[in-house]
Amino acid sequence: MNLQTLSNLPRKTWLIVIGSATLVLSGVFLYLLSGALFRLGADPAVPAFLRRAGDSNSLYAQIEAKNKAIAEQNAIAAKLPDRVILLASMKADIDAARKRLPTEAQKAEVRQLIEDLARQVGSSAGALQVKSVSIREAAAAGGRSATGDYKSVEYQTSVSADLDGIIQFINLIERNERFMTVEGIQLTSGGVVANKETLKPEAKPHTAQLRIVTYMDTSGTAAGARGVK
């Protein structure tokens, strides 16, 4: 088939060929355009009659989602100055609160504190003597002995002194900055003996078994952060 043959084709045939070609090419480009518009999404620069909403993966849907997320994050970030001021105002309270409850690394420190307080007791019948301290730890959670991230540690302390000395010691324990509570007391009377030289009756020191309870921070992060201080 040469050009002469083509030029001799009837007009009707030509029109059919041209129409078909236009239809096919238009279909191809419409298909491509539709796909591109779908991927683009609701672009405001595209005329409204062409614009397609697209799905959540379309570019403008993603942009819209990012805009929303940015607005949310900015709303949170806008609170930064207030939060910094609030945290600064709470710092003294936080430090004071943290001093009240020891960490697990400070068990021996509390034991030493008990002895320090015993040394502070002044008594007419002689100083208060700490005979023994045994430490008993409660389970990390559950029951009265534990509170959230805090577990109770019990210092079973045996002391010997007159009644005034024991009361002074308990008072020092209870009023100490470090949170300690006396959960149990077993007081045994020391009795009275006669002085061999003067033959006068003398009171022997009482023995008291005290259950001194404090609470320790068992949350790993806080313990680590506080351990540095």
Place this chain on the structure above:
Amino acid sequence: MILINLLPPELRRSRSSGINPVMLAAAAGVIIVIALAGTWAWVQFSRLKVAEDLLAVRKVELTEATAKADKVKAIDKQITDFEKLHKTITGLITRKVFWARTLDDFANLLAQHGDNRWTREGYEVRCTGLTIAPATGAGGVARGAKAAESVTFSFRATFKLVGERRDQSGDYVQSFFQTVELSRFWRENGFTGRAEDPYKGDVLKYNTEISKVVTDLPLEWKRTKLLAQAQGVKR
């Protein structure tokens, strides 16, 4: 006027405008295709590129905004942790029962110091043993739907009442309970019920060496502290 043309169709002169309809159709087709191809090219190579660039910018902005928001979240966590710590400490302090003053009042009662005076003369009281412990049952902490939460301790003491007259040992016991209830030790330290509630009788012995009657009196009193609602930290 009637126009009669007897020439065959191929030799007849055209009465149209002179534009070949095939060319017209071809031109229209080309315009349509070019328009569609141009629109596609504009979207594909311009708008998509702009959108991709914009999305990339938004991703960077989101990363920056998230980093700033994370700082606030970190501070919020510190504040929350502190509130938790504060709540814990407040709860512990609320439950704390102080014993030093109670024991001091108890010692003053027995030693008859201050305003403490036995309501009857002629006897003395010794405490030979004292055990204080959380009351049994619910670990010393009582809760109820209507009743407030409370902490209860058992105050178990063994007394020796040393009197001068054997025939008045009952009077000594009654005087002892009366005096205890009138004392600051009983009134101001949260003891519940009456002092003689746990009284289940006594054993008395006459000690001939000192010529005195000795009455053993084991008692267990309850001390209860009602817990107030813990307060949170105000932001």
